[in-house]
Amino acid sequence: DAGITQSPRHKVTETGTPVTLRCHQTENHRYMYWYRQDPGHGLRLIHYSYGVKDTDKGEVSDGYSVSRSKTEDFLLTLESATSSQTSVYFCAISVSGQGIDYGYTFGSGTRLTVV
């Protein structure tokens, strides 16, 4: 079982404050992703990483930045939180081995409320 941990699990923050969410994996996977989940929208990609210091934007990247300074950690930062960023945030890792792609393994999510 791929070890992937998100922290915090829940957070309430005020509009305009910076927030950082952390995703930690224990198995040295190269690809990591941040998605947000909202009713009626499913899962939408925010940013992803394909290696240390290698990141790219997803479909809904405005207002978010990411950093990956080591393989095991992928951080998502909301520079100045807005109410529209109230959502459930999921981190995922791409799991593959011996030429077989096993899809993504997801963390348990962070429920963020911006008030």
Add this chain to the structure above:
Amino acid sequence: GQQLNQSPQSMFIQEGEDVSMNCTSSSIFNTWLWYKQDPGEGPVLLIALYKAGELTSNGRLTAQFGITRKDSFLNISASIPSDVGIYFCAGQLGNTPLVFGKGTRLSVIA
């Protein structure tokens, strides 16, 4: 960006009934996946499909990769209460990130 149209959005069924849901896309994919999400948890992979026309089963679940590479369906036979949740389809082309459908919320009435 790419979009997946997943239907139905929600379903209410009696325990023991069969369930069918599908996903269509305007673009082709070379991988289709189906995930299930339980309340308060992240999605969990149910079935992965890698070839056009492929039909794969996992217990009571059966999924197919459409021959045009633009669609996929998931069937659940003889539904039980623990099948309740949100089901997502996802498509992938090459090494690009997965694109997800908006989900089908399944409710099972005992």
